[in-house]
Amino acid sequence: MTLLDLHDLAERLPPRARLLGLDLGSKTIGLAISDGDRKLASPLETLRRAKFTADAEALLRILEERRVGGLILGLPVNMDGSEGPRAQSTRQFARNLIDLAGLTLPIALWDERLSTAAVQRLLIEEADMTRKRRAEVVDKMAAAYILQGALDALAHGRPGGAVEGAGDPA
Numbered sequence: 001m002t003l004l005d006l007h008d009l010a011e012r013l014p015p016r017a018r019l020l021g022l023d024l025g026s027k028t029i030g031l032a033i034s035d036g037d038r039k040l041a042s043p044l045e046t047l048r049r050a051k052f053t054a055d056a057e058a059l060l061r062i063l064e065e066r067r068v069g070g071l072i073l074g075l076p077v078n079m080d081g082s083e084g085p086r087a088q089s090t091r092q093f094a095r096n097l098i099d100l101a102g103l104t105l106p107i108a109l110w111d112e113r114l115s116t117a118a119v120q121r122l123l124i125e126e127a128d129m130t131r132k133r134r135a136e137v138v139d140k141m142a143a144a145y146i147l148q149g150a151l152d153a154l155a156h157g158r159p160g161g162a163v164e165g166a167g168d169p170a
Contacts, residue, residue, distance in 0.1 A: 009108040017069025021147025030139030032147045041147035043140035056101035070105050074112030074146040110150045
């Protein structure tokens, strides 16, 4: 399996297959899951990062338990559209899931520019959350924001934040 364009990913999914959204950070991985109709993303949990093997084992377990059909990884693209070290790290994580962990599910990348900032603003302005509580939920909320953007693009047949060259793992 390789990294796919969002719409190519959707074509490979069985009916009612759920998607798992990931917001990869240096210390945590925020997770969100879609419903079977792929209309709504819900925050799931935040994994504390360890070595890749442990991260992959935790993800593979969740994928199996939740009967997930594909992954959407948030790609931290720079504001000018270029890809820096964080984006390269995300692409490498995806390749490692395929090559080292043996993941056979389709993976698509989604432009996550400003997702964490948007979620932080929402949690401060709308939910009036304390800094401590925000720190506990921001990663899984950012994953839900990323996944919802991809779901909305799929529903409306538009590329939205789909990443150019997503199928090119270079």
